[in-house]
Amino acid sequence: MKIAVVGIGVAGAYLMNRLSDAHDNHVVGFERLPEIQHDAVCAWATCKNVMSGLVKNCGLNFEEYILHSGKHMKVNLGSIGSKNGKDDDNNNIDIRLKGMVSYDKLKLIQDMMKGTKIEFGKIPKKENLESEFDIIIDSTGFHRNYLPKLENDTWIPCIQYKVKYDIGKTPFDDFYLKAFPSMTGYFWYFPLGNGYAHIGAGDFERKKNNKFVDEFLNRHKCQVVKKVGRPVRITPPVNCEPFTDGRKSIGVGESIGTVYSLLGEGIIPATWCAELFIQHLDDIKSYRKAVLKRFKIYKLVFKFIQLKIAGKFNMIRHVYDLLRIYNHMKSEEDRYGMQVKMINMMKVSRI
Numbered sequence: 001m002k003i004a005v006v007g008i009g010v011a012g013a014y015l016m017n018r019l020s021d022a023h024d025n026h027v028v029g030f031e032r033l034p035e036i037q038h039d040a041v042c043a044w045a046t047c048k049n050v051m052s053g054l055v056k057n058c059g060l061n062f063e064e065y066i067l068h069s070g071k072h073m074k075v076n077l078g079s080i081g082s083k084n085g086k087d088d089d090n091n092n093i094d095i096r097l098k099g100m101v102s103y104d105k106l107k108l109i110q111d112m113m114k115g116t117k118i119e120f121g122k123i124p125k126k127e128n129l130e131s132e133f134d135i136i137i138d139s140t141g142f143h144r145n146y147l148p149k150l151e152n153d154t155w156i157p158c159i160q161y162k163v164k165y166d167i168g169k170t171p172f173d174d175f176y177l178k179a180f181p182s183m184t185g186y187f188w189y190f191p192l193g194n195g196y197a198h199i200g201a202g203d204f205e206r207k208k209n210n211k212f213v214d215e216f217l218n219r220h221k222c223q224v225v226k227k228v229g230r231p232v233r234i235t236p237p238v239n240c241e242p243f244t245d246g247r248k249s250i251g252v253g254e255s256i257g258t259v260y261s262l263l264g265e266g267i268i269p270a271t272w273c274a275e276l277f278i279q280h281l282d283d284i285k286s287y288r289k290a291v292l293k294r295f296k297i298y299k300l301v302f303k304f305i306q307l308k309i310a311g312k313f314n315m316i317r318h319v320y321d322l323l324r325i326y327n328h329m330k331s332e333e334d335r336y337g338m339q340v341k342m343i344n345m346m347k348v349s350r351i
């Protein structure tokens with residue numbers, strides 16, 4: 001089978017590694033960025049309990065990519081700029097972490113794609129791909145260039161800095177979040193080891209996040225290594241249909257909405273999606289079914305976020321939904337890499 005993998009991010013790299021292994025496939029990857037600029041725009045946090053197995057499928061050892069192993073995550077719930085123009089730094093909860101890490105996402109992508117055939121710096125034309133390949137995988141993430149445009153797409157604009165502090169002078173030793181009001185988004189500080197960190201914010205109400213990040217950088221002076229901006233899609237898979245264009249293109253990963261919107265987490269879901277694709281390679285209908293089944297809860301979580309953002313969440317009417325989300329996460333603490341408590345969930349959700 002001749003397969004084009006367009007977009008070499010988390011899903012694309014996993015697919016290149018696993019599909020190129022099968023000797024009866026002819027697989028070519030395409031990445032729009034030149035090889036030297038190839039990047040993995042993301043805060044690089046994930047759960048090692050799940051990633052270890054997925055990375056092992058590619059013949060690699062996840063432990064070698066870990067930059068920082070989290071023990072606790074401080075989540076600040078204080079107001080922004082209300083007390084004499086200062087943020088409220090006292091209203092915090094502490095979440096015990098059980099496998100949450102930051103890792104070198106770019107290095108892992110590079111190692112997954114080693115020995116495979118990839119054309120960099122190229123956005124291939126769909127008609128050219130169609131004449132050459134049997135299957136075109138759209139793993140372009142947010143872009144979704146090779147699939148029908150979505151009518152009701154929701155995304156969170158994000159900005160992020162990679163920064164460097166002098167050793168011993170970092171503002172935090174471990175993962176830190178500041179939740180914005182009404183669950184419109186959050187600010188993050190994720191350590192990357194040796195004084196490096198990703199600092200960023202995603203906020204549905206775009207303006208606030210830039211301001212908060214700028215103020216943080218002013219308060220905690222550091223060397224800025226890189227600045228990036230990219231939206232993250234939070235529309236769940238069920239609302240990202242069709243997964244195919246009805247011809248040769250088929251979506252895998254964030255292009256079809258595999259992001260857990262409560263956390264803005266897309267690494268594990270995109271990799272799972274890629275694995276589902278491999279398992280159902282010869283039957284697109286069963287791939288669709290498997291994706292909808294695996295990511296069923298994402299619709300409910302997305303609804304919850306939408307209600308909170310719109311200020312329409314009603315504890316009496318929506319309590320059952322909240323309980324289902326809590327039960328899901330509580331029963332999968334190892335998968336999410338953190339201890340899940342109802343009281344914390346309610347505090348973060350401002351309920």
Ligand SMILES: Cc1cc2nc3c(=O)[nH]c(=O)nc-3n(C[C@H](O)[C@H](O)[C@H](O)COP(=O)(O)OP(=O)(O)OC[C@H]3O[C@@H](n4cnc5c(N)ncnc54)[C@H](O)[C@@H]3O)c2cc1C
Nearest residue numbers: 007009010011032042043044045140141253254266267270
């Ligand atoms: C600022 C930010 C921080 C995040 N932090 C986290 C986090 O800490 N943990 C987590 O789990 N998730 C995080 N996410 C979400 C996560 O990064 C994504 O959901 C995940 O990477 C999606 O994987 P993917 O392979 O589907 O797409 P991507 O990783 O986005 O890869 C898509 C690739 O396709 C390429 N491409 C795009 N268009 C074309 C084209 N037309 N032709 C060729 N190539 C193309 C891109 O250059 C890119 O390399 C974050 C997202 C953002 C925006």
